[in-house]
Amino acid sequence: MALLATPEVTATALRLIDLHKTYQGREPVHALRGVSLDLLAGSVTAVVGQSGSGKSTLLHCAAGLDTPSRGAVVVGGHDLTVLRADDLTRFRREHVGFVFQAYNLIGHLTARENIRLPLVLAGRDVDRAWEGALLEFLGVTDLVERLPGELSGGQAQRIAIARALITRPAVVFADEPTGALDSATGAAVLQVLRDSARELGQTVIVVTHDAEVAATADRVVVLADGLVVDRLESPTAEQVTARLLKKGR
Ligand code: ADP
Ligand code: MG
Secondary structure, three states: OOOOOOHHHHOEEEEEEEEEEEEOOOOOEEEEEEEEEEEEOOOEEEEEOOOOOOHHHHHHHHOOOOOOOEEEEEEOOEEHHHOOHHHHHHHHHHHEEEEEOOOOOOOOOOHHHHHHHHHHHHOOOOOHHHHHHHHHHHOOHHHOOOOHHHOOHHHHHHHHHHHHHOOOOOEEEEEOOOOOOOHHHHHHHHHHHHHHHHHHOOEEEEEOOOHHHHOOOOEEEEEEOOEEEEEEEOOOHHHHHHHHHOOOO
């Protein structure tokens, strides 16, 4: 499967078309009610919205971690929503990176072992030149022999970002990556993600409820009740806050 082989991907890396997600239960929950977004390569998009507005659901559906009830997720001309489970797993392993709020580093592995884990799982060799450049770029070269318990929150999240980028993914998904950090450290971590997106032509999607963090993105998408209710181009933190506080749609 030659995902990402077509040139059009370099312009629009990821296209979300009319995504719907309904969680079935005693009362069905309509978490996404028709979300369409085009995400450009080399750009950072922040998704903001109140708790329960559908941010995590959107991220999980876009990343192929969950299946939308309706709609398409198109990468390189391929619709992920129709892939078989094993093809989807391979796609994620080869083309997608994840950064989580809780870092999810493995405690008994050194930082370097954590960073290399996705390569080990995929049976791929370590590109030492790339690894070195990435560590340098993230400012963590001197930390790689440490265990996660010996790192500050900001350092741990940089290691987690190195782990997400070591496979050179086309798309990086981050769900509240700065949620456990203070605002200044969070903004610095986001800055690193944005620089790497520019440098590597990656598409980055960050879910956050922090206006400072969102303001470091190229574009901010505002979700409410499972719908995109606004898009802000290079907004200031004040503009994001004002939009989040605005009543109704
Ligand atoms: P956010 O990340 O913006 O807080 P979520 O995407 O987590 O929002 O949730 C959107 C809506 O879907 C909420 O009403 C939430 O309760 C519901 N929801 C999320 N996950 C599930 C699930 N696995 N089963 C049922 N309802 C869910
Ligand atoms: Mg969430």
